[in-house]
Amino acid sequence: MSRLLVRPGETFRGEVTISGAKNSALKLMAASVLAEGRYVLRNVPDIADVGIMGRLLEAMGMSVRRREDAALEIVRGPALVAEAPYELVERMRASTAVLGPLLSAVGEARVALPGGDDFGSRPIDMHLASLEALGATFELSHGMIEGRAGRLVGCEVVLEYPSVGATENLLMAGATAQGTTTVRNAAREPEISDLAAFLNRMGARVLGAGSPTIVIEGVDELRAVEHTVVPDRVEAATFLAALATAGGEVTLRGARADHLDLLIEKMGRMGLRISPEADGIWAMASGRPRPVDVATLPYPGIATDFLPMLVAVMCLADGTSYATENVFAGRFRYVGELARMGAQIRVEGHHLVVDGSARLSGAPVRAVDIRAGAAMVIAALAADGETTIHDAGHIDRGYERFVDKLQGLGADVTRLD
Numbered sequence: 001m002s003r004l005l006v007r008p009g010e011t012f013r014g015e016v017t018i019s020g021a022k023n024s025a026l027k028l029m030a031a032s033v034l035a036e037g038r039y040v041l042r043n044v045p046d047i048a049d050v051g052i053m054g055r056l057l058e059a060m061g062m063s064v065r066r067r068e069d070a071a072l073e074i075v076r077g078p079a080l081v082a083e084a085p086y087e088l089v090e091r092m093r094a095s096t097a098v099l100g101p102l103l104s105a106v107g108e109a110r111v112a113l114p115g116g117d118d119f120g121s122r123p124i125d126m127h128l129a130s131l132e133a134l135g136a137t138f139e140l141s142h143g144m145i146e147g148r149a150g151r152l153v154g155c156e157v158v159l160e161y162p163s164v165g166a167t168e169n170l171l172m173a174g175a176t177a178q179g180t181t182t183v184r185n186a187a188r189e190p191e192i193s194d195l196a197a198f199l200n201r202m203g204a205r206v207l208g209a210g211s212p213t214i215v216i217e218g219v220d221e222l223r224a225v226e227h228t229v230v231p232d233r234v235e236a237a238t239f240l241a242a243l244a245t246a247g248g249e250v251t252l253r254g255a256r257a258d259h260l261d262l263l264i265e266k267m268g269r270m271g272l273r274i275s276p277e278a279d280g281i282w283a284m285a286s287g288r289p290r291p292v293d294v295a296t297l298p299y300p301g302i303a304t305d306f307l308p309m310l311v312a313v314m315c316l317a318d319g320t321s322y323a324t325e326n327v328f329a330g331r332f333r334y335v336g337e338l339a340r341m342g343a344q345i346r347v348e349g350h351h352l353v354v355d356g357s358a359r360l361s362g363a364p365v366r367a368v369d370i371r372a373g374a375a376m377v378i379a380a381l382a383a384d385g386e387t388t389i390h391d392a393g394h395i396d397r398g399y400e401r402f403v404d405k406l407q408g409l410g411a412d413v414t415r416l417d
């Protein structure tokens with residue numbers, strides 16, 4: 001049980017280096033199932049979820065190691081065990097990203113069906129329907145999805161919703177399908193573009209990633225490659241939100257302002273001064289944040305992953321903010337934790353009405369998921385007294401050296417265990 005202790009500290013000063021994106025790195029690791037050989041992935045964050053994906057690849061017969069230069073080396077040999085067991089899928093839903101690559105590479109996949117999680121029920125029906133459209137068949141047996149396929153055959157798939165995971169599974173399955181796969185209403189997140197770039201480097205022909213229509217011309221063979229993971233826009237957003245409550249001035253080295261357009265605009269309205277630089281983002285905050293209205297949407301909208309952090313800032317704003325969660329139905333469990341710190345938040349369906357207070361009050365709270373944990377730290381930076389964040393292991397799932405990075409900016413955050 002790991003815990004963090006946060007006390008209000010100095011205003012921020014200095015520079016923090018943004019790590020590679022968790023949600024890209026995990027999918028690139030899954031994509032390495034597609035072709036034999038040695039992969040070198042740079043800028044892969046050293047976080048718990050990457051460890052779980054590494055364990056999954058090892059369980060499938062691949063080898064994964066962190067090199068001395070910090071790059072992740074993955075070796076995929078000729079034989080694969082085409083199974084993602086419950087113990088790993090239950091700990092990390094992103095394990096379902098191996099479904100498409102396994103069907104494409106070996107024509108079979110046994111992947112535990114992920115259950116509900118902290119965000120409510122999270123089905124994978126769109127993943128399955130799209131892979132079925134390419135010729136795969138699925139059966140559910142004893143909690144495992146058992147998929148089979150001959151060589152997949154490209155076709156046009158219209159996604160009901162631009163699901164990140166379903167788009168990724170389609171890209172990986174379509175890469176070696178026979179003929180052309182066209183994905184309409186595709187997710188447009190920067191991590192999708194990163195996966196497409198990785199696949200293209202492997203020899204795939206993916207066009208249009210980052211737009212709502214992606215065209216994949218199937219190729220006969222792919223090869224192992226080297227690649228550098230795109231910077232983590234959620235981590236950058238987290239440090240901007242932390243700056244908004246702590247005050248001060250920071251440079252986010254390596255952050256991509258072009259992946260954060262709307263967030264930068266919203267945070268500007270909240271009172272932050274933000275300026276893109278050649279290799280990062282500079283930002284400054286002073287005084288109380290101003291209230292804003294925010295609604296989450298698929299990219300390029302405000303990401304659902306940003307909302308808990310933005311709500312933490314709204315709790316301290318000089319007025320009433322409104323937040324709407326459109327992506328995940330059940331993602332408000334952190335609201336009760338913020339309320340323990342004195343936050344005034346009313347939940348109305350998938351909307352929050354947040355009445356800002358001049359000060360929050362430090363309290364024992366729980367990190368209910370990765371982003372909610374980060375939100376607790378952000379609120380605690382501007383709370384009177386001490387905040388102890390329980391279940392801080394959630395934060396370690398998604399943030400590399402979070403405590404060190406915050407300390408480097410002047411925050412008073414320590415790990416208790």
Ligand code: EPU
Nearest residue numbers: 023094122123124125126127163164165166305327328370
């Ligand atoms: N959905 C379905 N059926 C499906 C797939 C999705 O109904 O087959 C629904 C989901 O239940 C949800 C919505 O569609 O309501 C969006 O889900 P999406 O598939 O886009 O999300 P995901 O691939 O499961 C990834 C990230 C999440 C991030 C979302 C949205 C990874 C590993 N996870 O999840 O990140 O919130 O996209 O951007 O890439 C996090 O990093 O903490 C995190 C939760």
